[in-house]
Amino acid sequence: MNPDSFGNFANRSSSKWRRFPEDVLPMHVAEMDFDVAPAIRDRIKDLTDRSDLGYTGPVPEVAKAFEAFALERWSWQIAPEQLKLATDVGVAAVEILRVLTKPGDKVLLNSPVYSSFYHWIEEVHAEVSDVPLVLKGDDWVLDIAGIESAFKDGVKVYLLCSPQNPVGRVHTAKELTEIAELADRYGVTVVSDEIHAPLSWVPFTPYLALGPAAQHTGVTISSSSKAWNVAGLKAAFYITQGPEVQARLRAIPEALHWRTSLIGAFAMESAYSDSVQWLDDTVEQIQENLAFFQHEVAQKLPKAKLFNMESTYLVWVDLAGYKVDKVQHVLLQQAKVAVVPGNDHAPEDQYSNFIRFNIATSKARISEAISRISKVLEG
Ligand SMILES: Cc1ncc(COP(=O)(O)O)c(C=O)c1O
Incomplete structure (x- = not known):
């Protein structure tokens, strides 16, 4: 056929x-087999029509657009100056893991989870520590007690998939608050991959919106690439809201910004502003x-x-x-x-x-x- x-x-x-x-x-x-949002296509066309296809300089438009989107959608006030561009979510994750871990360190995840999580951990020579989701009725939920044991056991970083690919679970504010408190207590950095968040139909809670414990411990990685179906444009970002995590991430090379596509950056701006x-x-x-x-x-x-x-x-x-x-x-x-x-x-x-x-x-x-x-x- x-x-x-x-x-x-x-x-x-x-x-x-x-x-x-x-x-x-x-x-x-x-x-997705859907047509890309017209405003994103127009933005790309505008850049190409003007032959504006050089290196990526400052693009404050992305942080401004995401700030308004996150505030309106999730009542989350970001710190726009702390939004940093990255090539894609995978590259952001690997660069973050590279500066947070040494070879052999344990990185926690919750299976079943997006397969690239395993590859990102392997790429930095860290070790996977798995606390599987638990099936309660028809819901796959986080095992908070298991996560605490793993933290106690010396996990350095928690790679959280929020919402969770492949089960489509939106972790609750209560679960995420418990995680933030535990991460703060045990000195674990939480890398929250929120790429699927805009595609949620129940209330989604951004990790960094949860207050001081989350902001002491969290870095969020995301992009419009998944929800607006433009993965080939190669642009994403990571964002922090606490000086402790910012200090831990200072060693990330500035070149990460340059390795982001200019078209992708402006597509993100269009996604979060004109394509809602x-x-x-x-x-x-x-x-x-x-x-x-x-x-x-x-x-x-x-x-x-x-x-x-x-x-x-x-x-x-x-x-x-x-x-x-x-x-x-x-x-x-x-x-x-x-x-x-x-x-x-x-x-x-x-x-x-x-x-x-x-x-x-x-x-x-x-x-x-x-x-x-x-x-x-x-x-
Ligand atoms: C949870 C999650 N993170 C990251 C990605 C990939 O993002 P990127 O293409 O920006 O690396 C995917 C792709 O499906 C995903 O499901």
Whole structure:
């Protein structure tokens, strides 16, 4: 089947469309099959029309736009002069980990979590310390007692995924307050990856909005790249609000700013200022797609288990009921559907029956993917 019949995206050249042969439906990488916000496209066009494509100098417009967005959306007053540009969230995380850890130091995360977290920790030769999320009813929640034990045990840095990819959990203000107090008590730096935050449909709490304990301990990394679907533009930022953390991060090379794309920086400005209605419409579309996905799964994959979701477009699906080994491999080979394997999200094999499925696409594509999976798993 020609993927074009599900929306004209196969002419895109990003990773999503080039990794697999044309007969495979790409439901894996976190890119959305939606058109980029018109204001962002205009901003890019304006820069190119004026041949304004040089090195990245001061771009105070980003901090100004994010300040207004964060205040309006989350009642979070940032310190705009403390927002520093970075190439992307991954690069920001690695540079931060590099100055906060020595080889062999422990960095805490909570599986299941975005697979690059493991690679970032490995890149700086630190060690992964995992306190897995706990499944309570249909919610994957933080294990605060486990986190305290890990802090006591000498964890240096806590890499927090807030909201959590792949389960779509928005950690509560209460949980995050407890984490901030513990981090302050045990001298742990919290690196809060909030890239998915604008895609939340329940109240989201920014870590640094939680007051002194969070500000003593926290650095937030984010970008408009995920929520506004412009990952190829290569621009992100990190932000702090306390002199203690600022002192710890002083060794980050200034060149990080220069390594950020000028187009990406101005796209971030446009995202947080002129493209907020586009974001709200997109979050609504994602919720509608989620309801559609849940309905399709209930009809065609009755043994699949889904969980509560509060944010983003990446769905964590438990296919253990089908008792298929290496399920993502079978789905790719036999159903011609690409998903992210569950095991990519944990240090060991505990999620081999899970997949991560991207619903930011047309309903036709979702329906076709579920039908193909159903044909293979249900027979
Ligand atoms: C939690 C999280 N952080 C970071 C990224 C990647 O961000 P960047 O492309 O800016 O490195 C992703 C991508 O899906 C993500 O889910």
